[in-house]
Each structure stands twice: as structure tokens, then as C-alpha cells.
Amino acid sequence: MQQIVNFIIKYKYFLFFLLLELIAVSFTFQNHSFHKSKFVNSANYITGGIYKRINSFKEYTNLKVYNQQLLDENTRLKNILSQQLKDSFVHAIQVLDTTKYFQKYSYISGKVYKNEYHKKYNFLLINKGLSQGITADQGVVNSKGIIGITNTISKNYATVLSILNENSKINVKLLNSLYFGTLQWDGKDYNVLQIIDLPIRANIKVGDTITTGGKSTIFPEGIPVGTILNFNKENNVYQIINVKLFNDMSAIGPINVITNFDKEEIMDLEETISNE
Amino acid sequence: MNDAIKNIILFITLILIQVIVLNNVLFWGYINPLLYILFVIIYPLKRDRGVFLFVSFLLGLCIDFFVDSGGIHAAATLFIAYIRLPLLKGLLRKPEIDFPVFNINKLPFLRLLSFITILTFIHHFIIFGLEYFRFNAIVTIFSRTFLTSIFTIILVIFSLLFMNKGK
Numbered sequence: 001m002q003q004i005v006n007f008i009i010k011y012k013y014f015l016f017f018l019l020l021e022l023i024a025v026s027f028t029f030q031n032h033s034f035h036k037s038k039f040v041n042s043a044n045y046i047t048g049g050i051y052k053r054i055n056s057f058k059e060y061t062n063l064k065v066y067n068q069q070l071l072d073e074n075t076r077l078k079n080i081l082s083q084q085l086k087d088s089f090v091h092a093i094q095v096l097d098t099t100k101y102f103q104k105y106s107y108i109s110g111k112v113y114k115n116e117y118h119k120k121y122n123f124l125l126i127n128k129g130l131s132q133g134i135t136a137d138q139g140v141v142n143s144k145g146i147i148g149i150t151n152t153i154s155k156n157y158a159t160v161l162s163i164l165n166e167n168s169k170i171n172v173k174l175l176n177s178l179y180f181g182t183l184q185w186d187g188k189d190y191n192v193l194q195i196i197d198l199p200i201r202a203n204i205k206v207g208d209t210i211t212t213g214g215k216s217t218i219f220p221e222g223i224p225v226g227t228i229l230n231f232n233k234e235n236n237v238y239q240i241i242n243v244k245l246f247n248d249m250s251a252i253g254p255i256n257v258i259t260n261f262d263k264e265e266i267m268d269l270e271e272t273i274s275n276e
Numbered sequence: 277m278n279d280a281i282k283n284i285i286l287f288i289t290l291i292l293i294q295v296i297v298l299n300n301v302l303f304w305g306y307i308n309p310l311l312y313i314l315f316v317i318i319y320p321l322k323r324d325r326g327v328f329l330f331v332s333f334l335l336g337l338c339i340d341f342f343v344d345s346g347g348i349h350a351a352a353t354l355f356i357a358y359i360r361l362p363l364l365k366g367l368l369r370k371p372e373i374d375f376p377v378f379n380i381n382k383l384p385f386l387r388l389l390s391f392i393t394i395l396t397f398i399h400h401f402i403i404f405g406l407e408y409f410r411f412n413a414i415v416t417i418f419s420r421t422f423l424t425s426i427f428t429i430i431l432v433i434f435s436l437l438f439m440n441k442g443k
Contacts (some may be wrong), residue, residue, distance in 0.1 A: 013325050017358045020333045024347035024354060027337075028406050031346025038341050040347060054296055073337050085294035116343070118306040120407050159344055187408075190305075250305075 015035045032121060037192070041152040041159050042114060048157035051113040051125055059111075059253070067074035068255040071120070107256040108132060112147075112156070117164050117190040117249045122146060124160040128257060134158050139219040139258040143247040146170065146212060146223055147255060158257075164190055164249055172225055173214040176201060180213040183225065190249045192229060195241040205229055205238050210243050217263040279320060287335060295342045306420075309427035310349075312339060313399050314435055316357050317392060321378050325361065332357035345362050345407070352402035356395045367391055381440055394433055396425045 008015065043049065064087050109130075115123035130153055140147045140160050148160040148168065161168055164185050172195060173180035178201050179202030181195040181268040195210070208228045214221025224246050290312040302308055316332055336353030340346060365373060367387055380388065400421045408417050 013329065013358070016326060017329055017354065020329065020354050022337070022349055024351035027340070027347025028351060029346070031348075032343070032409070038346075040337065042342055042343075042344050044341070050292075050295065050342075051441065054300075058300075114342075118302055118308060119343075119345070121345070125344075212427075 019192065038152050042123070042152040043129065043152050043157040043159045045154070048113070048125065048127075048154065055113045055127075057110065058092075062251065063255055065251065069143050075141075093202065102262055106259045106261070108134065108259065110255050110257055112252045115250070115252050116162065120166055120187045122162040122164040123151065123163050123198050126150075126160055126255060126257070128158070129154050129156045129158050131155055133259070134257055137218060138260075140255050141219070141223055141258060142247065142252060142255045145225050146219060147247065147249075147252060149218055150257065156246055162249070163193065170219065171215040171222075172210050173213040174204065175209040175211050177202060181241070189246070191245050191247075193226070193243045193244055193245060195238075197198075198238050198241060200236055200238060201234070204231060204238075204241065206230060217260050217266050218258070220258065220260075257272060277337070278440070283319065283331075285357075286315060291335070291338050294339060299343065299375075304328060307423050307427055309424060309431050310400070310403070311428065311431045311435065313356065313396065313428070314432050315354065316353060316385065317395060317432065318380055318436070320379075321361070321364070321375055323375055329354060329357050338396065348403055348406045351385060352399045355379060355402055356399045359398070363394060364391065373376075389429075389433070392429055393425070394407060396428050397421065397433070400425045 030038055032041065042051065050147060073221040108128060110126045112124055113127055114123075116124065124140075124147070126140070134153055136150055136151055137152055138150045140150060143147040146163060146167070148162040149170075151159045151161045153159075163170060163183065166185065168185065169184075171180055172183045179199055181202075182197035183193055183195055185193050198204070204269040206228055210225040210228065212219040212221060212223040212225060225249075226243040226245040229244040230243040232239050290340070294312045298309055298311055299416060307428055310334060315335055319331075322328065326404065332348050333354040336345065336350035339353075343349075361373075365371065380391075384390070397398040403416045403426075419437045
């Protein structure tokens with residue numbers, strides 16, 4: 001007994017160091033694996049508040065760019081609207097009904113407070129949280145494409161798992177065909193991502209447009225992602241397909257968070273299948 | 277001014293500088309200097325190391341909270357805090373250090389530089405090692421450690437000069 005006490009006293013700093021180091025390393029691995037609730041994240045009152053102040057300064061320097069983005073988006077949406085009016089003028093009443101009762105998605109606007117793109121596991125911080133109706137696993141997009149998926153949520157802030165994160169896997173497809181694959185990031189260039197699992201029968205060309213596939217409950221189908229930059233084929237399998245994003249991931253301002261109203265129903269259904 | 281208050285001010289100032297200024301500075305797109313380890317370098321040497329270890333861990337954890345990196349910064353900062361005393365003893369080739377009169381600024385410049393360099397390299401290596409955590413990324417880990425360390429060391433030395441001038 002005496003020896004144990006002596007040992008502890010002699011090595012007390014080392015033991016203390018070991019204990020704290022173990023805590024730190026366990027936080028690290030928790031952070032590297034995706035579907036776990038995390039204790040260390042920037043969606044809290046203090047860090048969120050400080051990032052809010054920083055952002056209120058930084059915003060001014062980018063106002064011109066954001067205004068142009070919003071203008072472009074407005075033009076695009078107005079064009080879509082005017083097309084629809086022409087197509088469905090006769091069924092106008094029905095169209096109104098469907099938008100009212102069969103709405104599938106809704107969008108909540110927000111701002112990015114913290115943006116990262118130089119690490120291997122990047123997270124963003126946005127200014128919307130529980131009080132604004134944000135939950136985990138919702139899609140985040142802006143006018144030029146997808147940005148990420150909400151991760152940890154606090155009362156007024158949420159962290160977003162950026163598409164520039166090794167754990168991010170997003171279902172994407174080619175614009176003009178039904179073949180789909182998975183979008184990942186290899187951690188190198190922050191504007192170039194990779195597609196895996198695309199079947200060889202999908203005849204791709206450099207410059208083809210990639211959009212979201214709509215096979216998950218997170219992103220609706222058809223949100224633009226980017227264009228194919230280059231690819232190589234080996235043994236009749238696509239080895240690497242690089243995709244250049246429409247977005248500049250180093251400069252993201254206003255964003256939209258997508259709520260899917262069918263999500264619970266789909267999740268319930270999938271659960272009953274997996275239980276059987 | 278009281279030592280404890282001085283250290284608390286230093287602690288908060290370094291976190292704020294790191295988060296507000298340095299995390300927005302990315303040289304060549306990805307080099308992000310980590311000045312906050314200055315705290316570990318200039319924290320006064322004491323016989324009782326428990327508080328120092330804990331505060332260093334806390335400093336790293338605060339940075340982790342800001343940058344969503346789990347516990348990477350906490351692990352690295354704690355590690356260099358633990359090896360600081362053995363490293364100093366080794367560099368000065370002394371088995372014991374006269375704690376009350378020891379002052380980091382009174383070290384000869386080359387010794388001080390090697391002390392800062394070794395701590396910075398180890399710290400950055402742990403950071404990038406834990407972040408990439410894959411053996412085939414070893415080249416990336418070393419190159420990022422090396423490039424980021426250079427910027428950190430320059431900043432640390434300039435801050436030391438600046439702080440000494442202020443006195």
C-alpha cells in the first residue's frame with residue numbers, strides 16, 4: 001500500500017498529464033467520427049457570440065459580392081417562376097393548391113459566422129439554431145450550390161459539417177441522366193471534390209454538370225454542385241472523378257437551411273424495414 | 277501586478293488574438309500560424325506543475341471549442357507543457373533549475389531560439405499528426421508542420437521582443 005502511495009506521489013504530474021491527454025485524445029476521435037454527439041463544438045453562447053462580433057466586421061468587406069450573388073439568384077428564380085406561369089396557366093388553381101398542401105421542403109435563411117477550408121475536418125458555424133427550428137442532419141445550401149449538413153445545434157447557433165470534411169458523403173447525380181454516385185473530399189484543393197461509385201455505364205465527359213441526387217432526405221434533387229474537371233478510367237472502372245465546384249468555398253456568406261417535411265415519414269419507414 | 281492576474285490576461289489575450297486575427301490569416305491559402313503557444317513558453321517556471329498543466333490543457337481546449345477540432349489543440353498544448361521542464365533542463369545541461377530567479381528572457385538567444393523551435397515543432401507535429409492520422413499522409417504532415425512552424429516561430433519571437441520592450 002505504502003509503495004502505491006509513493007508511486008502516485010512520485011509520478012503525480014505524469015499521471016495527471018496522462019489523464020488529461022487521454023481526455024483530449026478521446027475528444028479528438030469523437031470529432032473524427034461523424035455520428036456522435038459532441039461536447040467540444042463552436043455552437044455555444046461564448047464562441048458563437050465572439051464569432052458573431054467578428055462577422056459583423058467582416059461582412060462589410062464582402063457586401064458587394066453577396067449583393068451580386070443575391071441578384072443572380074433572384075434573376076434565376078424569377079426566370080423559373082415566369083416559365084411555370086406559362087406552362088400551368090390553365091391549372092393555376094391546382095398549382096396553388098399543391099404548393100400549399102404538398103409542400104415538401106422549406107428554406108430558412110442564415111449567415112455563415114465561421115468558415116474553414118484549410119483543414120481535413122472542416123466545420124462551419126451558422127447563426128441559426130434550435131429557436132429558429134434547425135435540427136441535426138439538415139442540408140445547407142447557397143445560391144451556387146451545396147455547402148454541408150448541420151451537425152451540432154445549440155439555442156441560437158449550429159455547426160455545419162462542410163462538404164470539405166472527410167466524413168461528408170453526399171449523393172450526387174449527373175444532370176441529364178439517372179446515374180448517381182457519392183461526393184467526397186480528399187483534403188487537397190478546397191474547390192475540387194471527388195465522386196466515387198459512379199457506374200461505368202454513365203458516359204461522362206469533362207464539363208458535365210453534377211447536381212444533388214435526391215436519394216437522401218437531406219438535399220432535394222437538382223441542386224447544382226459543380227462540373228467535371230477531369231477523370232481517369234482503369235480496368236473499366238472510374239478511378240478518380242474530380243469535380244470543380246460552382247461555389248468558392250473560401251468565400252461563403254448568406255446560406256439557406258433546408259427542412260424536409262417528409263423526413264420523419266421516410267425515416268420511420270426505413271426503420272420498420274431494417275427492424276424486420 | 278499580480279502574477280496570476282497577468283497570466284489570466286495573457287491567456288485571454290492570446291485566445292482572442294488567435295481566433296479574431298490569426299485564424300483569418302491564411303498564408304498561401306493554408307498556413308495558419310498558432311501564436312497561442314506563446315503562453316506555454318513564457319508561463320513562469322514553478323516547482324508545482326499541476327496548475328500549469330491544467331491551464332495549458334484548458335488553453336488548448338478553448339481553441340478547440342472555437343475551431344471545432346475535438347481535442348487536438350488540447351492534446352498538443354498539454355504535451356509541450358509537460359515536456360517544457362525536462363527540455364529546459366536538457367538545453368541548459370543542468371539537473372536542477374533555480375525556480376525563483378529563472379527568467380526565460382535571460383536565456384542566451386540561441387538557446388532560447390532552439391527552445392522555442394523544438395516546442396513549436398513538437399506542438400505542430402502533434403496537431404497535424406492527429407488531424408491527418410494516417411501513415412500515408414506523412415509527407416503532408418511533415419510539410420505542413422514545417423511551414424506552419426516557421427510562421428509561428430517568427431511570430432513568437434516578435435511578440436517576445438515586443439513584450440520586453442513594453443516593460
